[in-house]
Amino acid sequence: MxxxxxxxxxxxxxxxxxxxxxxxxxxxxxxxxxxxxxxxxxxxxxxxxxxxxxxxxxxxxxxxxxxxxxxxxxxxxxxxxxxxxxxxxxxxxxxxxxxxxxxxxxxxxxxAAPLATSNAIDPGPDVTGELCDLAFDSMGNGHVVYTNGTHNSLWYGRWDGTAWQTEQIDGPGFNNGGEFILKGALVVDPATGTPHVAYSKGAGIITSASLRMAYATRINGAWIREDVDSTPMGRMTIALNPAQAQQPVIVFGTNASGNVRISTRTAANTWSTVPFSVTNQVLTSDALFDSTGALHFITYQPTSTSSAAQSLRVLRGSAVESFPLKTIGVLTPWLSTAWGPDQHFLALANSINEGEWAAIEDITVGTPASASTRKVSAVDYRYGASDLAYGGGKPVVALRNGTSLSLGTTNAQGFWTYTQLGTVQDSSRPSVAIRPTDGVPHVCYQRDGKVTFQ
Incomplete structure (x- = not known):
């Protein structure tokens, strides 16, 4: 047998x-x-x-x-x-x-074991990796951005299949415009391997500082840093538009008004920023472009009650299309997103209440978006942080529950199966990506105060 x-x-x-x-x-x-x-x-x-x-x-x-x-x-x-x-x-x-x-x-x-043995991406003395973001290019090279919590700086790592090479993107500096960094988000041009990074920077007490939107990309071995928008900001995501030669677009939420802004890089050090036409919205997901250049992300509208309406937003040029999702609590988690086949837009809640059945949204995006359909599913009984990828015909999720990290995917019957990855840092968030050259999922996370890859 x-x-x-x-x-x-x-x-x-x-x-x-x-x-x-x-x-x-x-x-x-x-x-x-x-x-x-x-x-x-x-x-x-x-x-x-x-x-x-x-x-x-x-x-x-x-x-x-x-x-x-x-x-x-x-x-x-x-x-x-x-x-x-x-x-x-x-x-x-x-x-x-x-x-x-x-x-x-x-x-x-x-x-063979589906995951490589874990190793520290940055083995230095500093605390790193409370936040990390992992991606692969089409040649199988790994890319990661991660925070340095000791000095509030942002770092980048590149993996050639054997070893990691790391370098600083931004952080406190002398006469170079460097400032303190809170978090970063990564997207990689799959064909060229060029990393594009959106991040927040500023000074003052981190919990109350007025942070600004910034961008960096690596060209000819050097990092090019640009200011994007001076509006005080909170949540953010970055995506590349395949219909516009992988043009970077940053979607971010403003702190004071709870509105959303969209910034497009039209040339080197030149950004066009416009407010999202639907006002009083909170950004709640990673943004994704489809092959036609339509931009997809999720928002919700705050209310004075204990619940709020969540919607998928689709921007086709300047036109905004919407599809209503579930009713949620006012304090909503971030949603990781990934494209499945046939215009399936998948969105996984970063954290859930115990026993929550609607942890993952599977939205078949229609044209217009109002013609979309959706299914919701459970992922695990509880978890405190997560990330989502899709490959090989199935979703893959990284789930942190306290200090335990597991990798989940579905079997032939559609039930989730889980592979335990060991102990990780509590309150940290993992990131998962699938290497396209061999179909193997990999994760970055924080273990023993170090950004770690497995």
Whole structure:
């Protein structure tokens, strides 16, 4: 029996139905083994638990063996730590109380671990990575921007598939216009690998400082920094317009009025900023362009009550189209977004209340947007921070619950399976992206005060 699948490993948080694997032998006693609390593929170095059952018989004694990996037998059960990727076999021999004997050999396709071993992107002495943003270009190179919390600066890293090289984008400086940085957002031109970064900068007490919108890009090995807009700002997102030669566009919310502004880079160090025509809105999601150049993002309108209306906004030129979403609390989380196939706009809430069923929106965007349809789904019972990507025909999510980080994707039945990634920093936010050259998801996050990649 070949047990290999193409999904990520499942490390179940809740008990799952057992996977029953039947023997194909000719013995008079039919043997089967049950994979306990397992789902998805068999991944190298994973400890899998099995139980043997003999049809219509009471088992008297059991002997387990494997051709690779290590086993820890315990009568009718065994824990098998899987070997390296390839085909591996688990064999069980039994004797029943009635004196019958039987043997079954079970064969499995073992996958390589879907994620690389974690390593610090920036191993220096400073605290880094409370916020990070990860992306890949079409050649498989990794790009990340991350905060340095010790000195309130913004840094960039580039990964060639083996090692990270890091450099500073902005921060406190001498006679170079550098200022303190609170956060940054990254988007990468997939064809050229050119990073484009939107970030907030300013001075004063961070919680009350008047921060301004800024932009940086890396050209010929040097960072070009530009001021975008002097309006005090809060939330922000950046996207590249494929219909305009990957022109950078920054969408950001203003602090005082709760309105949204849209800034377009029309030339080097030249930005055209216009207010969003729908007033009294709060920006709540990453922005995405479709292939025609229509800009998509989500906002909500504050009210004096305990709820507010949330809407998808689609900008086609200067025309604004809208599609109503769910009613939410006034304090709404940020939504990570990703394109699925066939104009599916996916939006994942950064955090949820326990048991919230509408954590992810799957919006099939219509033309006009008012003709859109939507489905909402649960992702996990609880989590405090998250990020979303889409690739290989399925969504991938990074979920932080307290100090525990997991990677989730869906199996053939559409249920979420979870791979535990270990301990991370509480209150930090992970970022997930899928490397296009091999389809492997990777994450950046903060562990032990360091920005980390896995």
């Amino acid at each position: 070949l047990g290999g699948l193409t999904l990520l490993a499942g490390c179940g948080r809740e008990p799952r139905p057992v996977e029953v694997i039947q023997s194909r032998g000719t013995e008079s006693v039919a043997l089967l083994i049950e994979r306990e609390d397992g789902a998805g593929p068999y991944v190298e170095s994973t400890a899998e638990r099995f139980r043997v059952v003999a049809s219509g018989e009471v088992i008297k004694s059991v002997r387990w063996s494997a051709d690779a990996g290590t086993i820890e037998p315990s009568q009718e059960r065994v824990t098998w730590t899987l070997p390296s990727a390839g085909t591996a076999s688990l064999t069980v021999s039994i004797e029943t109380e009635s004196g019958k004997t039987a043997e079954g050999a079970f064969h499995f396709n073992v996958m």
